Amino acid sequence: MKIIHPTIFIVLISSIIGCAKNTNFSSSKEKFNSDWYFTKVENEDVSDHTFINEEAFTAWQKISLPHTPQIEPKIVNNQWQGISWYKKEFLLPHSKKGKKLFLHFEGAMNIAEVWVNNKKLITHHGGYLPFVVDFSDVANFYKENTIAIKLNNKDNPITGPKPLEKLDFNTYGGIYRNVWLITKNKLYITDPILENKTASGGIFVQYNNVSKEKATIQIKTHLRNENSTSKTIYISHSLISNDSIVKNIRSKKINLAANFDKEIVLELPVENPKLWCPDFPNLYVLKTVVTANNTVVDTEKTTIGIKTMEFKGQDFYLNGKKTFLRGVNRHQEYPYIGYALSDNANYRDAKKIKDAGFDYVRLSHYPQSKSFMNACDELGLININAILGWQYFSENKAFQKHIFQTAKDLIRRDRNHASVMAWEVSLNESWMPETFIDSLTIIAKEEYPGNQNFTAGWQSYGYDIYLQARQHRLKHYDKNLKKPYNVSEYGDWEYYAMNAGLHQDSWGDLLQQERSSRQLRSAGEKALLQQATNIQEAHNDNLKTPAFSDGYWAMFDYNRGYANDLEASGIMDLFRIPKPMYYFYKSQRDADNPNGKPMIYIANQWKEDSPLDIRIFSNCEEVELFLNGKSLGKQKPDNNRISDKINHPPFTFNLSKYQKGNLEAKGFINNKIVVNHTVKSPKKAKKIELKIDKSSYEIDKKNNDVVLLYANIMDENETIITNSLDSVKFTLEGNAELIGENPVKLEAGTASILLKVSKKSKNLKITASTSKTNFNDIISIQ
DSSP states (O other): OOOOHHHHHHHHHHHHHHOOBOOSSSSEEEEOOEEEEEEEEEESSSSSHHHHHHGGGGGGGGSSOOSSSSSSOOOOOSOSSSEEEEEEEEOOOGGGGTTTEEEESSSSSSSEEEETTTTTEEEEEEESSSSEEEEGGGSSSSSOOOEEEEEEOOOOTTHHHHHHHHHHHOOOOOEEEEEEEEESSEEOOHHHHHHHOOTTTEEEEEEEOOSEEEEEEEEEEEEEOOOOSOOEEEEEEEEEEETTEEEEEEEOOEEEEEEEEEEEEEEEEEOOOOBOSSSSBEEEEEEEEEETTTTTEEEEEOOOOOOOOETTTTTTEEEEEOOOOOEEEOOOOOOOTOOOOHHHHHHHHHHHHHHHHHHHEEOOOOOOHHHHHHHHHHTTTTEEEESSEEEEEEEEHHHHHHHHHHHHHEEEHTTOOTTTTEEOSHHHHHHHHHHHHHHHHHHHHHHSSSSSBBBEEESSSSSSSEEEEEEEEEOOOOOTSSSSSHHHHEHHHHHSSSEEESSSGGGGTTEEEEEEEEOOOOOOHHHHHHHHHHHHHHHHHHSSSSSSSEEOOOOOOOOOOSSEEEEESBOOOTTOOOOOOHHHHTSOOOSSTTOOOOOOOEEEOOTTSSEEEEEEOSSSEHHHHHHHHEEEEEOSSSSSSEEEEOOOOOOOESSOOOOSSSEEEEEETEEEEEEEEEOOOOOOOOEEEEEETTTOOOOOOOGGGGEEEEEEEEESSOBBBBBOOEEEEEESSSSSSEEEEEEEETTTEEEEEEEOTTTTTOSSSEEEESSSSOOOOEEEEE
């Protein structure tokens, strides 16, 4: 969707409200991420009062947000837990005097206590959902304001999940998402989290009677008048697509009494709507303008997508079309910085998921950032949105009350996102009493009324959608279960623990570590091909069930927390570098799909110890393989489809013996060559090449972006030398930061490190040099 320039919005507002004045202040939302100070508490006997009143806090570490309290090693099995403090001084212009002032925290781990000007305003439990602080009554306008935040990310029986030393992923810490300073008039559109009202607060958009011909957009706008007098107001909504107003509507005159709140419901009919779906993720901007006394007092912009969902038996229909969703699970962890991803880093993760051939992502096992949700909307990634939960349930009423509140807050935060298919209001892999499940599903239905709300859970009782992990059960489909069925996880555990799988008895000559789907990129060609074999087998088995979607475990390698290794079942590694099975999934998207194109990939590295069965992933109709220019024949796939679910089996060519040289695969559609891929036997290392992982999104210096840097050791033919034992030293000139181990040992021919940039990052020069072979490469960032 094209971003609308602010000046264009001014013109649009004027056209909507006619003669209404727009000279007075309406509202503002500013990032509040810079110029913070941070410290860890070494002595927990020191009182909070000491930190709150600490005047020398500018001697603490100066940081910007998002922030992690500790740069962790690559393998994290002793994640930092403790108490930390964040403080910031800031001035408020006199123009904000008499306004409503809020601080919106997108996420802070895990128990947050907030003071503004020495006044404690909130204690918030839970690190994955937002909270809002109203500091209007304590703000200063003639001297600096000071905000102090105490964070505690120790194990907590109220918020769960189970203790970190037993947890199979890390929860990290810090103010790791954005903070916003929001200014409103005293008559304003509210925040749904702060209001804490069922199916209300802020702007809530739903859709009725959706078809290709027409749709009705129902818009609930919750207003609060904190003035001492009543106000006569109007609400205007404009639906905008590609900078043009598609439709607008204006309310009748509304009287809002002093110190009173009210919800106004308007319906906006749309002819020939552009519907949202994974292939065509059409988005609109809904512009809401509130006027009082002929003056704009508040405005909000909401990105929306119009769609309709339905289950017919166990089949999923999106916009009236039967749809199968091929998907994957994602943990939001990044190397070294934990959860403290930039908005762009979250977008790049979503782009990688989409590019891999997926149209669906399960958000495991907690609410993920707004920037990732926004990317799902934009890219066309349907998601199942989850509350935090993993192998932990408590009869403690405070625990249950907290879980109920997280279900409410999750839906209130994300209800307007086009990408949400279902709400996983379930504690994953945690046996829950039926009364507890009933409470959660009732909350979800109340928070999102109507027939477009689907709940999902890993127990078959109560939920609309049954999430069953194939990898935890040998027989993963119960024929007596007739509700919609999602294979929530597959392909990892059953091959790691050897307690499932379909044909593992035929791999009796393989060791457990060779059979497993948990394979690092450095595990070698045979192990990575075996990993791909496992995934192909489990993937194809899913297609034989009535499941309407599935989710491979997992997209990226991640830290297990309690273990001294990485969970390596990802189709990309911790640094987002593809493994061969990435290309298997990429081949499952049809070549003529709006998000697809013809692709072909030789999975073998063609070294002396390479398997002689050459595996080729492709979505073409026919593949021809060449060795040193000589054709080894053409192949068509054995079976191009399983029922109505796309399935492109790999092509396999057997070579009788190894012959050094070039393998080239050509893909044909309609008897024409449309794509090719070449693999050349590796020669002696000749150079190093330094690359930046932008994933179609440019580096954003204004917003503290984080990007991955890769240094590849190559021969004269651009072939990566996967068995190099060298290491790489990264050096930086300029105002930025390299994060990670440095020097870095090569892993399968690549060394990786993080680069963090800021507004001050100009004319950067980064050099990568090897320690043994004396290769170097330089890139510059202006």
